[in-house]
Amino acid sequence: xxxxxxxxxxxxxxxxxxxxxxxxxxxxxxxxxxxxxxxxxxxxxxxxxxxxxxxxxxxxxxxxxxxxxxxxxxxxxxxxxxxxxxxxxxxxxxxxxxxxxxxxxxxxxxxxxxxxxxxxxxxxxxxxxxxxxxxxxxxxxxxxxxxxxxxxxxxxxxxxxxxxxxxxxxxxxxxxxxxxxxxxxxxxxxxxxxxxxxxxxxxxxxxxxxxxxxxxxxxxxxxxxxxxxxxxxxxxxxxxxxxxxxxxxxxxxxxxxxxxxxxxxxxxxxxxxxxxxxxxxxxxxxxxxxxxxxxxxxxxxxxxxxxxxxxxxxxxxxxxxxxxxxxxxxxxxxxxxxxxxxxxxxxxxxxxxxxxxxxxxxxxxxxxxxxxxxxxxxxxxxxxxxxxxxxxxxxxxxxxxxxxxxxxxxxxxxxxxxxxxxxxxxxxxxxxxxxxxxxxxxxxxxxxxxxxxxxxxxxxxxxxxxxxxxxxxxxxxxxxxxxxxxxxxxxxxxxxxxxxxxxxxxxxxxxxxxxxxxxxxxxxxxxxxxxxxxxxxxxxxxxxxxxxxxx
RNA sequence: GCGCCCGUAGCUCAAUGGAUAGAGCGCUGGCCUCCGAAGCCAGACAUUCCGGUUCAAGUCCGAACGGGCGCACCA
Numbered sequence: 001x002x003x004x005x006x007x008x009x010x011x012x013x014x015x016x017x018x019x020x021x022x023x024x025x026x027x028x029x030x031x032x033x034x035x036x037x038x039x040x041x042x043x044x045x046x047x048x049x050x051x052x053x054x055x056x057x058x059x060x061x062x063x064x065x066x067x068x069x070x071x072x073x074x075x076x077x078x079x080x081x082x083x084x085x086x087x088x089x090x091x092x093x094x095x096x097x098x099x100x101x102x103x104x105x106x107x108x109x110x111x112x113x114x115x116x117x118x119x120x121x122x123x124x125x126x127x128x129x130x131x132x133x134x135x136x137x138x139x140x141x142x143x144x145x146x147x148x149x150x151x152x153x154x155x156x157x158x159x160x161x162x163x164x165x166x167x168x169x170x171x172x173x174x175x176x177x178x179x180x181x182x183x184x185x186x187x188x189x190x191x192x193x194x195x196x197x198x199x200x201x202x203x204x205x206x207x208x209x210x211x212x213x214x215x216x217x218x219x220x221x222x223x224x225x226x227x228x229x230x231x232x233x234x235x236x237x238x239x240x241x242x243x244x245x246x247x248x249x250x251x252x253x254x255x256x257x258x259x260x261x262x263x264x265x266x267x268x269x270x271x272x273x274x275x276x277x278x279x280x281x282x283x284x285x286x287x288x289x290x291x292x293x294x295x296x297x298x299x300x301x302x303x304x305x306x307x308x309x310x311x312x313x314x315x316x317x318x319x320x321x322x323x324x325x326x327x328x329x330x331x332x333x334x335x336x337x338x339x340x341x342x343x344x345x346x347x348x349x350x351x352x353x354x355x356x357x358x359x360x361x362x363x364x365x366x367x368x369x370x371x372x373x374x375x376x377x378x379x380x381x382x383x384x385x386x387x388x389x390x391x392x393x394x395x396x397x398x399x400x401x402x403x404x405x406x407x408x409x410x411x412x413x414x415x416x417x418x419x420x421x422x423x424x425x426x427x428x429x430x431x432x433x434x435x436x437x438x439x440x441x442x443x444x445x446x447x448x449x450x451x452x453x454x455x456x457x458x459x460x461x462x463x464x465x466x467x468x469x470x471x472x473x474x475x476x477x478x479x480x481x482x483x484x485x486x487x488x489x490x491x492x493x494x495x496x497x498x499x500x501x502x503x504x505x506x507x508x509x510x511x512x513x514x515x516x517x518x519x520x521x522x523x524x525x526x527x528x529x530x531x532x533x534x535x536x537x538x539x540x541x542x543x544x545x546x547x548x549x550x551x
Numbered sequence: 552g553c554g555c556c557c558g559u560a561g562c563u564c565a566a567u568g569g570a571u572a573g574a575g576c577g578c579u580g581g582c583c584u585c586c587g588a589a590g591c592c593a594g595a596c597a598u599u600c601c602g603g604u605u606c607a608a609g610u611c612c613g614a615a616c617g618g619g620c621g622c623a624c625c626a
Contacts, residue, residue, distance in 0.1 A: 030569090032567080049606090085607065087569080301623085304624040310623095310625090406564070407565085408565080411556090412557070412618085419576090440587095491565095494565060501574085
């Protein structure tokens with residue numbers, strides 16, 4: 001939050017300075033946190049950017065701006081320095097740091113959160129796996145990223161809803177029902193070959209077994225219905241165990257099957273609309289969407305010549321529905337194998353009268369699974385896959401969620417199942433959780449003393465380790481903004497590991513409980529703040545915060 | 552062939568166009584009469600190649616090479 005305080009004031013100063021020099025006041029300068037070899041708190045690059053249009057040495061400009069900052073911001077800035085090619089390095093007054101620390105202690109789990117931010121109403125759609133089999137490890141990555149991103153955006157004050165789009169109609173459902181029926185018949189002694197294009201997984205057998213145990217007449221069983229019901233409840237359980245929940249489960253049949261008074265579905269209507277608006281045309285008996293008009297590679301079929309709609313038709317109606325529900329920003333998490341859909345979905349958004357930026361797609365690369373150093377194939381068709389449940393059961397929810405948040409969505413993720421199973425210090429989540437355990441241990445110890453007080457003098461926290469730690473705590477908000485800006489929550493884990501690093505260094509260098517009651521009391525406040533931020537961060541990551549670790 | 556993503560340390564990955572490119576694992580060597588050693592300290596090791604833009608490029612642009620994915624009136 002300190003950064004926001006500084007940058008808000010700087011904005012006025014810089015823009016005035018640019019104006020007085022006849023420059024475009026909207027030159028995009030930035031306020032950065034310098035690399036760790038520089039001891040300044042913030043660095044400003046405005047002088048370097050102004051150097052060229054002003055035809056002036058950047059260091060001279062830096063000096064001019066620096067003088068103004070010192071004069072105008074003396075309540076916040078302690079000193080400045082011109083460095084490198086023309087950076088203005090800013091040193092914040094210690095008092096500001098202590099004030100911020102106090103704020104953490106008071107606001108606790110609300111620290112750095114924004115109560116209301118009416119700019120956007122956001123819908124985050126993720127997972128949305130078809131109910132034809134259990135979630136696999138790739139879905140887990142999407143679930144972890146989507147859920148944490150939604151949590152961060154909510155924390156920052158956006159009105160956020162999390163939604164799962166359920167493809168509960170269409171051909172795949174028929175195949176699923178058929179697969180279950182054949183397994184059922186085989187169980188009853190029927191000699192029927194199982195088609196290779198049907199679902200091969202063991203879970204189909206399990207469903208069939210359950211049905212067989214009910215002793216019903218085969219004609220009374222709706223195999224499709226039963227299979228979907230069974231699989232869906234499994235998916236919901238797996239997500240629940242993974243700490244992921246949804247605000248809305250949106251069913252495809254609501255737009256593709258349900259009819260209004262005139263006997264039309266939403267899919268019927270949007271295709272008609274597109275045709276009326278000349279965004280769709282008939283060719284070879286099929287209805288085509290003119291997506292090339294908005295940058296797609298080729299036009300796409302909405303309705304086949306046999307009259308059946310494609311998935312794109314449902315998707316178009318679905319996204320129209322999202323906008324109609326009042327969402328101003330749609331965020332879709334998509335596995336990289338679906339990247340081809342981005343162009344056509346954005347085309348639909350634009351045809352519906354929205355900007356292509358109203359729909360953001362976060363593409364996450366697929367998870368390649370390693371088993372004993374060998375890559376393992378994944379396919380729900382062949383039945384050879386690792387389920388999310390299996391990994392969560394073995395490695396634990398915390399390790400899995402932290403692991404999935406460790407890398408940027410754009411990076412391919414190599415998930416070593418053997419490594420994930422290990423409950424050991426090789427897993428970085430323990431490094432962060434250990435901070436909380438150590439803090440708790442000190443708190444327990446402190447209860448034995450009567451000389452510690454609540455009303456403390458935070459200015460006693462003046463060593464390098466303490467200052468570094470406080471600064472790290474204060475950059476929590478900057479990290480959250482970065483997640484917002486990049487639509488990626490992986491900065492959370494990186495931040496938490498840095499914070500843990502600062503804490504462990506502090507811990508090694510400075511004893512909290514000493515003979516000096518004033519100092520001990522102040523340091524206890526510091527570790528209380530550390531615990532607050534660790535908890536806030538881990539909670540956003542969907543990871544629990546144990547009070548103690550077990551060996 | 553066309554399109555999208557990626558190429559950074561031995562391995563897996565970070566790095567809002569900024570200063571001396573960071574972690575974890577692995578490796579070498581140190582640190583527990585003291586709040587938890589699941590920790591700390593020290594050491595070795597990296598931007599695939601070639602051009603360009605920029606005051607400044609791992610980051611942007613172009614080309615080459617390598618890896619993943621996608622290119623259906625499938626879902």
